[in-house]
Amino acid sequence: MSPEPPASPHAVRTLTDPAERRRAFDLFLSTLHHGPLTDEAWEAHGHAPDEHWLGLDGDGPDDPVGSAYSFPTRLTLPGGAVVGAAAVSGVGVRPDRTRAGRLSALMRAQLAAARDRGDVATVLRASEAAIYGRYGYGVASRGEHVRLDARPDWRPGAPAGGTVRMLGPDRAATVLPALQERLAARRPGGMTRSPRWWRRALRPAGPTAGQYKGVAVHTGADGADDGFAVWGVVEGDLRTGGGDEVEIQQLWADGPDATAGLWRFLTGLDLSSGVRGWSRPLDEDLDLMLADARRHRVTGRGDDLWLRLVDPGAALAARSWGEGMPVVLRVHDPLLGGGTWRIGPGGAAPAAGAVADLECAADGLATVFLGDRAPSRLVAAGRCSEHTAGAAARADALFAVTGPAPWCGTFF
Ligand SMILES: CC(C)(COP(=O)(O)OP(=O)(O)OC[C@H]1O[C@@H](n2cnc3c(N)ncnc32)[C@H](O)[C@@H]1OP(=O)(O)O)[C@@H](O)C(=O)NCCC(=O)NCCS
Known part of the structure; x- marks a missing residue:
């Protein structure tokens, strides 16, 4: 209740x-x-x-x-x-x-x-990390801030990418929303955007009037569009000899070939010394594709999506689960009322009255929900209590995700 x-x-x-x-x-x-x-x-x-x-x-x-x-x-x-x-x-x-x-x-x-x-x-998306935990929000996905030098040497065997074509603003406004929606549906934490979000992201006028905005779409070997990038350019400081840099505003790719294709295109642009990406997915793995992995630098890491489960029963029932023995999880939620669920490979079901193996607050459940963090890490950090020995390890196996890492990639 x-x-x-x-x-x-x-x-x-x-x-x-x-x-x-x-x-x-x-x-x-x-x-x-x-x-x-x-x-x-x-x-x-x-x-x-x-x-x-x-x-x-x-x-x-x-x-x-x-x-x-x-x-x-x-x-x-x-x-x-x-x-x-x-x-x-x-x-x-x-x-x-x-x-x-x-x-x-x-x-x-x-x-x-x-x-x-x-x-x-x-x-x-939180302006400050200390605000929203008290309302049951947790950091459900994280991103890395990266810089890749222009024109790096790619390892032999690294994905070659397909073809890239640039779009003008009108075409971008038609093509990108549907493509992003399709790509966001393949990644935990992906979300659809409002028409207004797109208007603001692509409009040539407004606070960024006069600034360059490039848009390109990647097409895979099967002929289907499977990625896109939107970027601007940050002017270098001539006094220090710094060249212009490409700054990614959006880059969505369905798999390594589209990822490599778009990054190869952006790092190949003339008159640029490098490409910066902010809050990129943790599984982008560009360093693994380069002859010199240090030409790709992770300059920071931060929270991506803050999640709050408003109907945790529906959320737990809707996501998929890994293998292993079930666990009983009790969630405390003074704002909306918590609950107890039995989670197993086949699904999650309410288990009111069952003895809890693990216990956490709503923000803890949000933090592990998309698979970005393992429950045992929260236990180790004192954010979740383990009442039955081995329950955290069992929960790790159940909450684990295969496929693309959780990432939202939308700033709103
Ligand atoms: C963040 C902001 C909305 C908080 O509003 P507020 O009316 O002062 O918040 P409340 O008084 O309801 O505070 C509720 C609790 O949050 C805490 N809190 C509020 N803002 C906080 C902050 N920036 N950092 C840490 N704790 C904060 C309060 O201390 C209080 O704690 P308590 O419940 O333990 O007493 C307000 O300071 C603000 O507008 N900041 C600038 C804009 C901004 O950052 N907006 C958020 C965009 S994501």
């Missing part, structure tokens, strides 16, 4: 009026230290009726002090099931009203609304 959340003094309102949404979005931008949107940028941002917007009033309804919104998405789980989820963004509280429980009020309202709509999960 869900425990009653403590009453909040902050009244959260659903915003349907576009003008109110725009004020809420400008408030959010201000919490990120950005100025308000221009009319043109708001036009490009667009007003989508299927989004769910929340606001907190200050001295009146025209004076928002808190905001959060979400758009509907479809999230891929291990094994390929795709479930409905809410992609959360626009979260901000005005600096003169912070640390008084307003974010908590927004989060509670948002999670309750997502559950009432039947969403299985909510997902977000």
Whole structure:
């Protein structure tokens, strides 16, 4: 049974009026230290009726002090099931009203609304890592920031890639959304994007007006499109002799051949000294394809997708499982109510009253759910309790994923 959340003094309102949404979005931008949107940028941002917007009033309804919104998405789980989820963004509280429980009020309202709509999960990208764990979010996938020198020597036998063709903005807007949706359905953590997301990512005008944006699609040996890249160029500093660098904004590839084909293309571009990628999937393995692996440098690693299971029973039932003996997992969730499930190779089923082998909070379950981290690592880190010897190792085998590593690759 869900425990009653403590009453909040902050009244959260659903915003349907576009003008109110725009004020809420400008408030959010201000919490990120950005100025308000221009009319043109708001036009490009667009007003989508299927989004769910929340606001907190200050001295009146025209004076928002808190905001959060979400758009509907479809999230891929291990094994390929795709479930409905809410992609959360626009979260901000005005600096003169912070640390008084307003974010908590927004989060509670948002999670309750997502559950009432039947969403299985909510997902977000976090500005800071210390904020969202308390609301049951965990880092479900991670990415690596990388740099690959231009024109590296590829090992003999490394995937050669297929053909690459460039697209103009109009063609890109037609081809890329469907291709990304197909590719995102092949990777745990992959998610669909809203039309607005695409408009903002591909529009030639707006904050990046005048900057170069390249788009290319990769076609495999079977003649089907199986990857794409969107990139910009960061100008080098002539004073230090630094050359221009290609900066990947998006790169999706279905397997090593498409990955190599797109990276070969980008690293082969003239007038560039290297290619930078931010939050790339952990299994991209470019270093294994190079004659000199150090021409590929991992410059950092960070959290990719933050996941919150709103309906953990549905989520556990929908994903696939590895081999081995079952485990009983108890999940504590003061916000939405936890539960106990028996998980085995054949699936997961509620097991109320069963003795738990493993116990964790909602953020712990989210952290292991897509297969990025093994449950035993959470036990070792003190984030999950093992009550039955060997249960964590059994859970490792069950939660393990085969195939592409979990990765979202969408910033929203
Ligand atoms: C992050 C932000 C939304 C928090 O809003 P808030 O109204 O101050 O949050 P609350 O008062 O509801 O805080 C709830 C809890 O989170 C903690 N918390 C809030 N912001 C935190 C932060 N940035 N780092 C660590 N803890 C934080 C509070 O201390 C509080 O902890 P408690 O429950 O143990 O008392 C607000 O500071 C903000 O707008 N920041 C700038 C924009 C931003 O980063 N938005 C998030 C985009 S993903």
